[in-house]
Amino acid sequence: xxxxxxxxxxxxxxxxxxxxxxxxxxxxxxxxxxxxxxxxxxxxxxxxxxxxxxxxxxxxxxxxxxxxxxxxxxxxxxxxxxxxxxxxxxxxxxxxxxxxxxxxxxxxxxxxxxxxxxxxxxxxxxxxxxxxxxxxxxxxxxxxxxxxxxxxxxxxxxxxxxxxxxxxxxxxxxxxxxxxxxxxxxxxxxxxxxxxxxxxxxxxxxxxxxxxxxxxxxxxxxxxxxxxxxxxxxxxxxxxxxxxxxxxxxxxxxxxxxxxxxxxxxxxxxxxxxxxxxxxxxxxxxxxxxxxxxxxxxxxxxxxxxxxxxxxxxxxxxxxxxxxxxxxxxxxxxxxxxxxxxxxxxxxxxxxxxxxxxxxxxxxxxxxxxxxxxxxxxxxxxxxxxxxxxxxxxxxxx
Numbered sequence: 001x002x003x004x005x006x007x008x009x010x011x012x013x014x015x016x017x018x019x020x021x022x023x024x025x026x027x028x029x030x031x032x033x034x035x036x037x038x039x040x041x042x043x044x045x046x047x048x049x050x051x052x053x054x055x056x057x058x059x060x061x062x063x064x065x066x067x068x069x070x071x072x073x074x075x076x077x078x079x080x081x082x083x084x085x086x087x088x089x090x091x092x093x094x095x096x097x098x099x100x101x102x103x104x105x106x107x108x109x110x111x112x113x114x115x116x117x118x119x120x121x122x123x124x125x126x127x128x129x130x131x132x133x134x135x136x137x138x139x140x141x142x143x144x145x146x147x148x149x150x151x152x153x154x155x156x157x158x159x160x161x162x163x164x165x166x167x168x169x170x171x172x173x174x175x176x177x178x179x180x181x182x183x184x185x186x187x188x189x190x191x192x193x194x195x196x197x198x199x200x201x202x203x204x205x206x207x208x209x210x211x212x213x214x215x216x217x218x219x220x221x222x223x224x225x226x227x228x229x230x231x232x233x234x235x236x237x238x239x240x241x242x243x244x245x246x247x248x249x250x251x252x253x254x255x256x257x258x259x260x261x262x263x264x265x266x267x268x269x270x271x272x273x274x275x276x277x278x279x280x281x282x283x284x285x286x287x288x289x290x291x292x293x294x295x296x297x298x299x300x301x302x303x304x305x306x307x308x309x310x311x312x313x314x315x316x317x318x319x320x321x322x323x324x325x326x327x328x329x330x331x332x333x334x335x336x337x338x339x340x341x342x343x344x345x346x347x348x349x350x351x352x353x354x355x356x357x358x359x360x361x362x363x364x365x366x367x368x369x370x371x372x373x374x375x376x377x378x379x380x381x382x383x384x385x386x387x388x389x390x391x392x393x394x395x396x397x398x
Contacts (some may be wrong), residue, residue, distance in 0.1 A: 012131070013370055020368045028366035029384050031375040034183065034347055036246055036314055039381045044249050044314075048307040052296040063288055068276040070099020070257075071291035077298035078257040081221065082212070082228055082240055089232050093265040096272035098258050098279065099286045103213045103243030104132060106258035110209060110239045111140035112278045113260075113271075114174060121207065123174040124165075126150070128372065130183045133176055133211070147175065150185045150350065155340035159193055163200060171205040180224035181214035181346025184374035188218065188345050194227045198234045208238040216247045216311040217318070218345045237263055244294055246347065247311050253290035314378075318347060321380040328389035333396050347378045357395040365391040 009015075016032040038044045069075065075097040079090050089095050100106035114121055114137075123137045126149035134144050148161035166175065177197070182188055189197065201208050210228055218224040231238050243256040258275065262268040279285065297303045319342075326341045341349055353361070353373040361367040367388055369375045380388060 016368055016370065019362070023366050023368075025366040027384075027387060028368070029379060029388055030368050031377075031379040031388070032368045032370055034246075034376050035251060036249065036318075036347060036378040037381070038314075039317065041379075041381055041383070043251070046249050046307065046310050048297050048303045048310060049248060049250075049293060051306075052293045052300075052303060056292065056296065066099070066285045066288050066291070068279045068285050069097075069272065070286045071288065071295060073299060074099055074291040074295040075257065077295050078242060079259065081215070081298060082225055082242060082259060083232060084222075084225075084229060087229075087232065089261050094262050094268050096260045096262065096268050096275060098272070098275050099291050100241070100256040100258050101283065101286055102245060102254040103211065103241050103256040104136065105254070105283075105286075106241035106243070106256045107133070107136045107211060108140065109258050109275060109278050109282070110241060110260075111137045111142060112282070113274060114207070114209075115140045115142050116274070116278075118172050118174075118207065121172050121174050122170070123176060123209075124169065125176045126178065126182070128184055129176065129178075137176075142174075149182075150187060155187070155343075155350075155352075157187055157189060157193070159189070163196060166197070166200045166204065166206065169204055169206055172207055174207045174209050175201060177208055177210045177227065179210050179212045179215075179227040180218040181348070183213065183346075184348050184370070184372065185350045186344030186346050186348045186377075187340075187350070189227070191226050191230075194230055198227070198231050198236065201231075201238075202234055202236055208236060209241070210238065211241045213243040214246055214346045215242065216308075217315050217347060220312070220315075221308065232261060237261055244290075247314075248294060248297070248307070250290055250294070253293075254287075255290040255294055318377050321377050321385060322349070324382075324385050325377075325380065325389050325392070328386065329393055329396070332390070332393035336396070347376055349375050349377050351375050351392070353392070353395065360395050361391055367391055 013033055020030045079095055079097050083090050122143045122145055124145050124147045125133050127146040137144050147165040148158040151158040180188055215221055215224045228240055238261050240259040244250045260271050262271055297307050322342050326338050329338045351373045355371045358369045358371055
């Protein structure tokens with residue numbers, strides 16, 4: 001009956017994790033999957049989250065179905081975190097926000113909306129981008145193409161080529177943007193560059209779809225949403241998908257949100273009604289537990305401050321690992337510029353390693369990276385950084 005079904009070989013990044021788990025070498029290091037590990041190589045349970053859960057556990061409650069758009073207290077907290085407490089769009093009731101099943105769920109609901117109401121739109125993603133971006137929009141029946149982004153020669157953004165491409169796009173084409181901590185390169189636009197991008201998006205009447213999965217890992221919670229707030233001030237109507245997998249360490253809870261900024265409150269009501277209808281057709285409603293805990297952390301002043309400090313500690317640790325990797329490589333591979341390691345932001349870095357060099361790292365050293373050379377810097381710690389840096393230096397010398 002099912003012999004005609006195509007075989008799915010698995011996601012290459014998640015498959016890399018399977019290979020790592022099967023590796024018996026004690027010195028192995030996982031720099032593949034995008035997960036934040038602490039100094040001891042453990043997935044952290046944040047103190048702010050633990051306190052919220054302990055408080056809830058003292059007064060157990062039933063687990064009712066949530067509304068299709070999710071927990072209201074959570075959605076309001078998401079809007080405040082993304083758009084700011086003084087957002088004019090939020091105050092005017094122009095932002096439709098729904099709780100989603102992770103950032104991936106937010107992307108898929110948004111993709112379904114675009115397909116239904118802008119069926120001729122082409123979705124443009126950065127070259128490169130997170131691989132699942134392409135799969136999600138294609139699964140909704142949309143055509144996906146690329147715009148220039150990473151400049152391998154400079155280790156920065158191919159900004160002139162990006163702007164030239166945006167200026168060639170058709171009205172209502174979708175441009176998928178990374179507000180901070182670009183995945184997979186770690187190379188971000190400057191505020192001035194964001195201003196220019198938003199100017200072009202507005203002039204060409206493009207649809208900006210901003211995907212932010214790492215708020216707080218670049219500079220801080222406020223700075224990392226510069227693009228989102230600049231787009232609001234420019235008067236754009238746009239989409240924002242967000243996730244708490246990394247900054248709340250909520251990977252398995254699958255908690256995210258989709259926000260759509262509309263021109264006015266009436267259109268916002270129309271958008272929200274259709275987002276809920278899409279949710280109803282896909283999964284009916286989201287889970288209550290992660291939203292309740294996240295809302296408690298975001299809406300309690302003391303817990304929010306503790307959470308902010310915890311994310312800052314994660315960010316500082318990642319930057320320290322970048323600096324140490326830079327120091328060792330600069331000493332061991334003289335004549336080569338490794339400054340890109342410290343200028344890139346967030347959890348990921350384009351290491352500059354070739355697929356052949358990555359394969360040698362896996363085979364000879366048990367150091368696992370994605371084939372294109374992307375590494376998760378959060379997998380480094382003071383116990384493995386010297387081993388990894390020396391291994392990198394060895395393969396780069398060949």
